Amino acid sequence: MVPGNNNVAAVKCKAKEREALLALKNDSVDLHGILSSWSSALNHSECCKWKEFISIGPLFYELESDLYWVSSISSSLRYLSMEQVDLSSASDWPILIANLPQLRELRLRSCSLPNVTSTSLSMSFTNFSDSLTIIDLYDNQQNSSVYQWLMSFHSSVTVLKLIDNYLDGPIPEAIANLSSLQELWLGDNKHVDGIPMALWDLCSLRVVHLNDNSLTGLIEEFVPTISNCAKDSLKVLDVSENSEIAGTLPNLSHLSSLQVLIFDGNQLESIRLPAIKLGPRFPSWLRSQQERCVWLDISSAGIEGIVPLWFWNFSLSLNYLNVSHNQLVGEIPDLPVEFKDYPQIDLSSNQFHGNNFSGTIPTSFGRLEQIQSLHLRNNKFIGELPLELSNCKELRILDVAHNNLKGPIPLWIGDKLG
Structure with a gap:
């Protein structure tokens, strides 16, 4: 069909x-x-x-919109999917759904479902199905009262999608009672405050989307709590477009299964993601972090290809930059002098070459008079070390091993690094 x-x-x-x-x-x-x-x-x-x-969109919908027809097939109904069907008059939908003993998947997307009431809660609690694994109530203007209804499926639900509703207030701690939960989608709502620590006690949790809410707090306060049970299962974490989340993104290497990390639209001061797989594409969400970020470590992140031009401008706000041990290629542009004081730069173990396609180390590094360490190991630079590096008055570490450089060791190295 x-x-x-x-x-x-x-x-x-x-x-x-x-x-x-x-x-x-x-x-x-x-x-x-x-x-x-x-x-x-x-x-x-x-x-x-x-x-x-019974698996329908607007084209096939000729059923009664009050859902009473469901009771006639309740003994065998396992999958119920409706999209853009007007169920605004089905005030007792929580009762009818809760009493479907074999129902496994419920998808009521954009159906204008009425909010869960205290009456429907008291009546539906008496005979809840324990077979329901997937609940998708996308775009239904539901408020946070729906959580009370959902908690009754605590032992069976594995996928919960409440995207684009009117959920407000804090994310309830009781969500951790959904002991089998694998995917949680709460994007495009109005949740506030922080992320409940109890969420990370769910040992099967693989996907978490909390984007486009009004969550607040310091990211270094809630990320370490993922060291709980979810640290071995979590693959996707999306907290993008929560403008009040700030702070320092700590090392996430303890999250052994993490594959996708999205922080667009937040303002972080420090991002430390060594050995976290962010590639193969260059992470575009970093572009939104330029205003506050002063420390960036995305080394060994599986990133491939050419570094976008915007990134070199982004780098100007940093006093620490580490993109080493990726598979980045292309030309390093002339770096302006507007770097923060005492920067440390590590571009080693990539496939960079110099400016103007000559393959030499860019002379513009010599403008970074306050740079303390410069790592260019394992690239494709040729020629001699530029004399301009002698202008780097604070340079303490220079690593250019495993390139194709030639010529004598400059005398100024003995003065600077001796």
Whole structure:
């Protein structure tokens, strides 16, 4: 089938789908004849036109919007998916869903669901399904009362998607009661305050999206708490576009499974991510950190390719820069003198070459009069050390090993580094 196709006549029913729906009908008690159009008769064989097709978008929706039809097939219903179906009058939807004993996946996206009320909570708590694993309530204007309903599925839910709702206040600590949770999607809401420490006690947690909220706090306060149970399972962490999250991003090397880290739209003073896989593409989210960041370590991060031009301008705000042990290529531009005082720069173990495509070490390094350490090991530089480096009055460490340099050791090295 092709849900969403504007030409109903063009949509063809597959035999496998028709057989599955007929099997569902046979297992159901249909006292009111709701599924009467589901038939193997020749004139009813086009199952995409059956009125009660239960995995539907706006095109196929011909069901009662109050969801009472669900009770007629409650004994066998395992997957319920609706998108852009107006369920604004289904005030008792939490009760009906909670009483589907076999339901495994619930997807009600953009359905204008009413908020969970105290009445529906008290009635739905009596007979909750323990088979529901996926709950997706994307774009339903739900407020934080939905959390009370969700907590009743504490032993079964593995994926929870509440993106683009009206969730406000702090993220409840009780979310840690969802003991089987693997994916948590809370982006585009109005949550405030910090990230609950109890969240990192979930040992199966793999994906966390908390982007586009109003979360606050110092990142160095909540990241170390990921050393709890989730440190071995967490693969994706997204806290982007929370403008009040600030501070120093500490070393995350203890997160052994981390693959994706997104911090766009926050303002960090220090980013220390050695040996964290950020590549292969150069992490574009760093561009948003230029205003405050003074320390950047993205060494051994699996980053490949040419460094974007904006990054060299970003570097001007730093007093420590380490991009070593990646697979970066291309030309190092003329570096301006606007670096912070006493910078330390490590560009070693990449495939950089010099300015003007000559392959020599850029003479512009000599403008960094306050630089303390410069590491250019394991690149493709040729020629001699530029005399301009003698202008670096504070230089204490110079590492240019494993390049293709030639010529005598300059006398000024004995004066500067002796």
